[in-house]
Amino acid sequence: MINKHICENGARIVHEKMPYVRSVAIGIWVKAGSAYEKEGEWGLSHFIEHMLFKGTPTRSAKMIAEQFDRMGGDINAYTSKELTCYTTTVLDNHANEAIDILADMFFNSLFDENEMKKEKTVILDEIASVEDTPDDDVDERLWAAMYPDHPIGRSIGGIKETIETFDKKMINDYMKEHYRPENIVISVAGNYNETLIDCVIKHFGTFTVLESERAQEQSPPIFQGKSISKMKDIEQAHICLAYPGLKLKDHRLHDLILLDSIIGGTMSSRLFQEIREERGLAYSVYSYYSSYLSTGSFVIYGGTSPEHLDEMVSMMDAIINNVVMNGISARELSNAKEQLKGSFLLGLESSESRMHRNGNNELILQEHKTMDEVVALIDNVKIEDVIVMAREIFNSERAVSVIAPQVEECESRN
Structure with missing residues (x-):
């Protein structure tokens, strides 16, 4: 049975109990992807996904990795055209610790300038790896042929010219617009107890984001046979x-x-x-x-x-x-x-x-x-x-x- 809780700030929690397993999977889902990026932001959703792993005031990037390794779990993330997702799967006895770390990454990432510089190089290498894989590259280019005049036709990873311009202000402005409580879902499945859901509510149920100048709603993409x-x-x-x-x-x-x-x-x-x-x-x-x-x-x-x-x-x-x-x-x-x-x-x-x-x-x-x-x-x-x-x-x-x-x-x- 799937249970749903709407927090006072509008963030939603969905959870499904699976008492016959020893694992708990947790995901933070954000309605922020490449289809929502404006001119000059191409690849910013994906860049933010990477940067949330690069350290907080209390945890370095290495510490985050080591803590999940010690729990015998894994942590990952991905960006698509319409969403970004941060996930972890751990043994049930480590679930509360896992959500504490995820919340720290989500709310307290430093976006350090040196780390951003390094990660830009990593992402450019990631883009190059797609170009070195023709069956991936041909599919990536297909979207530009289908939707040449709409953000959904652009590469999720972005392009070198925009990636090199990203800075902390751009990240904060983008997150203020898209990483809002009403755009966030926390999904939990596995062998958890109610203390975990209480912990999720504590971390994600009361945060607020200052109002920003919201982007105008985009016109729908129109398929073109290019x-x-x-x-x-x-x-x-x-x-x-x-x-x-x-x-x-x-x-x-x-x-x-x-x-x-x-x-x-x-x-x-x-x-x-x-x-x-x-x-x-x-x-x-x-x-x-x-x-x-x-x-x-x-x-x-x-x-x-x-x-x-x-x-x-x-x-x-x-x-x-x-x-x-x-x-x-x-x-x-x-x-x-x-x-x-x-x-x-x-x-x-x-x-x-x-x-x-x-x-x-x-x-x-x-x-x-x-x-x-x-x-x-x-x-x-x-x-x-x-x-x-x-x-x-x-x-x-x-x-x-x-x-x-x-x-x-x-x-x-x-």
């Missing part, structure tokens, strides 16, 4: 084809998820079976969907030798056209449903997965469907629903991102 190509001295050609998807709150989302499973989300999918297994055109070929509050996308990826690129893309188009023209089979839909239900239910057997699900649902959706309700939504999808979804998506314009040794022939694909 093409982006990059020539790189590599062995394979990498391509992403992207179509407009669904927003996170769209009631048809499970239609899309099942379509993804049938098209390229599993080893029995059409893309995998026809392109890899039947023709041997690619080692890695798949589809995936991304859904956010403001927009969504459906993406098909393939990596192959340059001489097979045209053939692989032709096969992708043939598979898409076949689904649009001829639909899907009852067996495909049944298999996709069982796979999705199994993935969903098996994925919730750890305290960490429950914490992530509950935190994300509270911060973004403000609702918590039971597992039985989610399974019912999956079971209720009909063949016609998936076919209608396929025709809606694949009859739209598409964006293309290519990284290859030669890109001249790929630039005009659309």
Whole structure:
């Protein structure tokens, strides 16, 4: 059972008891991501995430790491387009100590100038590592092709020109605007007791933030079918084809998820079976969907030798056209449903997965469907629903991102 407590300052706490485990997972969820950054702030959400690990008046960065090591736990964080999350998973007897450290990091980080200088170098190396990984880089560039005129199309990590300008004032101004109680959820799952929830309320339930000049609400992102190509001295050609998807709150989302499973989300999918297994055109070929509050996308990826690129893309188009023209089979839909239900239910057997699900649902959706309700939504999808979804998506314009040794022939694909 998921319990919810709204603190007097508006911060929300969601917690789920799992008495059969020995762990406790804790996450601080903040509605602050790259999609909310203004001009000159590109990468600032991600930079703040890094800097919260760099020390407080009572704990150095090394002390923070050592304290979690001594607890036998781990601490991590990530930034996405619409949120930032700080998480830890520890043994149940260390849960109160863990939340004390997280709160210290969250409220008392120093943002020391020397530490910021070092971390800027680390982040620039992180960005370079993405550029050195073509299957990641081609996906990163795809968002610029889909949404070239909106912050959601920018890299979460930012760019060198903006990262080098970040200072303590920019951090404080950004946190004053976004790290507000109403934008924060603390999610707890595992074998905890009520003293832990009291501790969370003590740390997060009364803090306030001075009013700041709030940013004007952004206009929604508009999908554009652009093409982006990059020539790189590599062995394979990498391509992403992207179509407009669904927003996170769209009631048809499970239609899309099942379509993804049938098209390229599993080893029995059409893309995998026809392109890899039947023709041997690619080692890695798949589809995936991304859904956010403001927009969504459906993406098909393939990596192959340059001489097979045209053939692989032709096969992708043939598979898409076949689904649009001829639909899907009852067996495909049944298999996709069982796979999705199994993935969903098996994925919730750890305290960490429950914490992530509950935190994300509270911060973004403000609702918590039971597992039985989610399974019912999956079971209720009909063949016609998936076919209608396929025709809606694949009859739209598409964006293309290519990284290859030669890109001249790929630039005009659309």
